[in-house]
Amino acid sequence: MLTDWDTLAGYFPVLLEGAATTLLLFFLTLVIGFIIALPVALARNSKNNYARAFGHSFIYFFRGAPLLAILFLTYYGLPQIPGVKESFVWFFIRDPFPVAVIALALNSSGFQAEIIAGALRNVPKGEVEAAQAAGFSRMFVFVHIAAPHAIRLGLRSFGNEAVLIIKGTAVVSFITIQDLISAANQVYFNTLDPISPLLIAGLFYLSLVFLLSRLFRKLEYRLDPRLRT
Amino acid sequence: MDFGLLEYGDGWGDELVLGLGITLGLAILAIVFGTAIGLFSALVERSKVRSLSGSVSAFNAVVRSLPELLIILFVYYGSSILMQAVLSPFGIEGFISISAFSAGVIALSLIHTSYASEVFRGAFAAVPTGPVEAARSLGLHPLQQFFLVQLPLAIRFAFPGLVNLSIVTLKTTPLVSAIGLQDLIRVAGDAGQNTREYLTFFILALVIYLLIAGLVMIAQFYLEKRLFQFMYARRS
Secondary structure, eight states: OOOOHHHHHHTHHHHHHHHHHHHHHHHHHHHHHHHHHHHHHHHHHSSOHHHHHHHHHHHHHHHHSOHHHHHHIIIIIGGGSTTTTTSTHHHHHSSHHHHHHHHHHHHHHHHHHHHHHHHHHTSOHHHHHHHHHTTOOHHHHIIIIIHHHHHHHHHHHHHHHHHHHHHHGGGGGGGTOOOHHHHHHHHHHHHSOOHHHHHHHHHHHHHHHHHHHHHHHHHHHHHOGGGGO | OOGGGGOSTTSSHHHHHHHHHHHHHHHHHHHHHHHHHHHHHHHHHHSSOHHHHHHHHHHHHHHHHSOHHHHHHHHHHHHHHHHHHHHGGGTOOSOOOOOHHHHHHHHHHHHHHHHHHHHHHHHHHHSOHHHHHHHHHTTOOHHHHIIIIIHHHHHHHHHHHHHHHHHHHHHHGGGGGGGTOOOHHHHHHHHHHHHSOHHHHHHHHHHHHHHHHHHHHHHHHHHHHHHTHHHHOOOO
């Protein structure tokens, strides 16, 4: 029922490659999602009605749509739009990996934008107004007053979102990218034992999530003096 | 966009409706089981028996950390192996497996349970001690205290989190296409592959998911107003 250790060890390179792909997807999604989320969050909080409408709809759309639906829409639907296949974008989209990163990043950016916008909203107005009254420029106030406080407010939710990103990378196996789960499936097809590779993959995800949570806890501890008393 | 594709019979309309039915059925069953077992699991986690509460906590933490696809695959493959192992001493050989739908329901319920139990834990912690102490001083039996005071209040505090979670579970259902279930996304994909009109069908599926999520959020708004009436009650 369970494969013997030697055969399984022979498949370790396959699993390791899948794990590397998963990690790469995680980092890219986190960073690119953040880059997209920042302007969207600012738009959502802005006083301009159009910007606010855009921010709200962006967040509603990408939080409400299933990740798999967005993935399939980008992967299968985009090449169908007339003109895409001839344009320079096609070079980018032909390979499934960039498509997956785009879809994952867009989905994550919806959640991240909500977190960032909420954190910025909850910065006490008094601090911002005091800095503005002291004569600091808008940029200075944002970088030195609002942003640090917002980071401390949003850190816990951001850590949760990072864990959700790791779990979200699993869907790329649907578009033939060799992540950890499809690597585990491949081992299953070769050894006819589904449980062992899935168990190993599960252990990897567990350790990754555990390490990530530890990292965010330490970050919270270092950034918030109140926790240190 | 050719709407003829969506017709019943000739077009893909009936398959899409079937897919939607499977998606909704999966989601509703998972939400109902998941919430019920989640409540039970939260109660166990609050109990004084450390071994029970500890193991339930650990189990929930593990389930929350693993990708949903992994859990679905695990339940699907593992259940057949488990059943074969359990039934072979009785002489029942051969290949036994459970249907993909049942595996999907079990896996999704498991995931929903682990998050729901977190929501309920927070809800029970948020119940104010005033009414509970009042009930105790009135002489109510602990079980009465629980069912008449703590539980109704906890359910009200848990409500927004549970609705949020239900929407998340609805969005997790497309993953069951990995074990062969013909849910909405899978049908849309098949239809798209057949007609090469991927955009039409995937946008349609997306719109349907967004509509359902929107309807649930509207319903949540009106239900919350009624459920939280007690907080705005004034003495006349």
